[in-house]
Amino acid sequence: MSDPTAAVLDDLRAEGDELDRLVAKLDPDAWRTATAAPGWTIAHQIAHLAWTDGAALLAVTDADAFAAEVEKAAAAPDTFVDEGADAGARLAPDELLGRWRHGRARLREALEAAPAGARFPWYGPPMSTASMATGRLMETWAHGQDVWDALGRTREPTDRLRHVARIGVRARDFAFAVRGLAAPGEAFRVELAAPDGQGLWTYGPEDAPQRVTGPALDFCLLVTQRVHRSDTAVRAEGADADRWLDIAQAFAGPAGPGRAPKGA
Incomplete structure (x- = not known):
C-alpha cells in the first residue's frame, strides 16, 4: 500500500x-x-x-x-x-x-x-x-457537520479537509453531468486558504482564466451541500466557474437539493 x-x-x-x-x-x-x-x-x-x-x-x-x-x-x-x-x-x-x-x-x-x-x-x-x-472520509465529515450543527457545537477544522476539497474539485464534471449539463471544456484554477491560515491549497493551471477562491472550510461546506453558496466566502471568476458553485457536489448519486440561505 x-x-x-x-x-x-x-x-x-x-x-x-x-x-x-x-x-x-x-x-x-x-x-x-x-x-x-x-x-x-x-x-x-x-x-x-x-x-x-x-x-x-x-x-x-x-x-x-x-x-x-x-x-x-x-x-x-x-x-x-x-x-x-x-x-x-x-x-x-x-x-x-x-x-x-x-x-x-x-x-x-x-x-x-x-x-x-x-x-x-x-x-x-x-x-x-x-x-x-x-x-x-468526505461523507463522515459532511454528516458529522450536521450533527455538530444540530447540537449547537462548533467543530475546529483540520487539515483532513484537504481530502474533502480534493474530491470536490475532482467531482466538478460529475456535478454538471448529473444535472444533464455539458461540463466546461477547460480546467479551473482553485485556490483555497488552509484552515490554519498558513497555506494555500491549489488545483488546476495557475494561468486558467476561470477561478474559484476562498476559505477551504467554506468550499468543503459548499461542495458537500451543507451551506448555501451565499453564506460562504467562496468566489468565482468566469461564467462556468460561477455556475459550478451553484451546483457543486462532492458526493455520488442524484443531484442534491442543497441548503437554503441562512434566514430564509
Whole structure:
C-alpha cells in the first residue's frame, strides 16, 4: 500500500473517531434531535454512515452482491438513501453506535488489505482504495457537520479537509453531468486558504482564466451541500466557474437539493 493511501486511511479513522467521541456522550433523547437534513435526526445521520460503510464494504469484498444493491438503488433513486437511514435510526442508540463502529472498522481493514491497483464499483465511477477511503472520509465529515450543527457545537477544522476539497474539485464534471449539463471544456484554477491560515491549497493551471477562491472550510461546506453558496466566502471568476458553485457536489448519486440561505 502506498504512503498516500495509508495517510488517507489514517485520516478516515481520525474523522470517524472524532464524531464517535461526540455522539458517544449523548443521552438517548439527544439522538432524536433534528438536523438540517429534512426528516433526519442525529440517529439518521449516524445510521446513514453505518449504511454507506456497509455498502462500501460490500463493494470492496463482493462486487456481484454490490451490483445487486446498485440495481435496488436504481429502482428507487429518490427513496433508497432515506430508507437505509430510517431503518438504522429505529435502533436503540447503543446498538446503532456499535453497528457503526463495527462496520467502519471492518471497512478500514478491508481497504488496508486491498491489493495495489485495486478498483471497486460504486454508485458513481469505480473507486481506487484511496478514492474509496477519501469518499468515506468526505461523507463522515459532511454528516458529522450536521450533527455538530444540530447540537449547537462548533467543530475546529483540520487539515483532513484537504481530502474533502480534493474530491470536490475532482467531482466538478460529475456535478454538471448529473444535472444533464455539458461540463466546461477547460480546467479551473482553485485556490483555497488552509484552515490554519498558513497555506494555500491549489488545483488546476495557475494561468486558467476561470477561478474559484476562498476559505477551504467554506468550499468543503459548499461542495458537500451543507451551506448555501451565499453564506460562504467562496468566489468565482468566469461564467462556468460561477455556475459550478451553484451546483457543486462532492458526493455520488442524484443531484442534491442543497441548503437554503441562512434566514430564509
